[in-house]
Amino acid sequence: MKESLQxxxxxxxxxxxxRRLRASGLVPAILYGHGEKSISLTIPDSQVKHAVQHGARLxxxxxDVTETxxxxxxxxxxxxxxxxxxxxxxxxADETVEVVLPIHLKGTAAGTxxxxxxxxxKHEVRILCPVVSLPEHLDMNINALHLNxxxxxxxxxxxxxxxxxxxxxxIVVHCVKVKxxxxxxxxxxxxxEPEVIVKKKAEAAAEA
Numbered sequence: 001m002k003e004s005l006q007x008x009x010x011x012x013x014x015x016x017x018x019r020r021l022r023a024s025g026l027v028p029a030i031l032y033g034h035g036e037k038s039i040s041l042t043i044p045d046s047q048v049k050h051a052v053q054h055g056a057r058l059x060x061x062x063x064d065v066t067e068t069x070x071x072x073x074x075x076x077x078x079x080x081x082x083x084x085x086x087x088x089x090x091x092x093a094d095e096t097v098e099v100v101l102p103i104h105l106k107g108t109a110a111g112t113x114x115x116x117x118x119x120x121x122k123h124e125v126r127i128l129c130p131v132v133s134l135p136e137h138l139d140m141n142i143n144a145l146h147l148n149x150x151x152x153x154x155x156x157x158x159x160x161x162x163x164x165x166x167x168x169x170x171i172v173v174h175c176v177k178v179k180x181x182x183x184x185x186x187x188x189x190x191x192x193e194p195e196v197i198v199k200k201k202a203e204a205a206a207e208a
Contacts, residue, residue: 002058002068003051007031007041009064022084029086031061031069036090039065048083055136057099058091070097070131095131098165100124103156103172107143111175116147122172125153126165133159140172150174 010021010028018028027048032038041064051059052074061067073087091097102124109118125138138156145151154168 002060003047003054003056004060004062005043005047005051007043007061007063007065010040010042013040018085022082027083027086029088031065031067031088031090033089033091041065041088043086045083048086052083055102057101057134057136058131059088061088068092068131070099070134091131093132096128096161097131097134098126098128099134100126101135102137104137104139105142105173106139107141109142109145109173109175111145111147111149114147114175115177116175117178118142118145118173118175120173122153122170125156127158127162128165129159129162133161135159142173145173145175147175147177 007029010017021028021042022045025045026042027045029041029043030038031041041061051071057071059069059071061069067090069088070091071086072089074083075085075087076082077084103122105118105120109116112118127138138158140151140156142151150171151173152168153164153166153170153172156164156172158164
């Protein structure tokens with residue numbers, strides 16, 4: 001589902017003006033693409049936060065500009081709390097775009113009832129996808145994942161017409177055995193002596 005953003009064209013540019021805009025509840029943005037002139041915009045902060053928090057990729061722009069756009073980049077402050085700037089690119093309904101989407105795990109792995117724990121290794125993936133099919137994220141159902149098994153990018157269900165732009169054999173999630181306290185203690189006790197200690201023992205023996 002697309003989010004709607006109310007935009008206004010901004011004439012005054014520069015970092016000082018951008019700080020003033022943010023202080024007044026507006027987020028600076030730029031719209032580019034399709035060989036057309038780039039346009040500097042402002043968008044209400046509340047609308048930007050709502051779109052970003054919901055993982056929106058496609059947005060409908062209205063107001064001074066009427067376009068369908070793709071959120072290409074979100075610039076955050078140093079604490080990752082406030083959006084400082086948005087990069088938007090024009091898209092059309094018949095276009096195919098390259099995007100990076102988050103991977104969400106769904107369900108409960110069978111391996112968790114077999115003494116295993118889930119490790120989510122790969123959290124996002126790059127795909128080529130028609131705009132009309134573009135989702136906010138990709139889901140991976142892990143119900144059938146057993147102990148000592150893994151699931152890869154190639155097992156993701158992609159939107160209609162989409163293509164994976166990554167190694168299909170790359171692991172997304174696996175289920176591994178939970179190590180007991182005894183296993184951890186044994187691993188710690190079985191380690192080799194540090195090199196410096198071994199060296200000192202050898203030197204002491206030579207002196208004797």
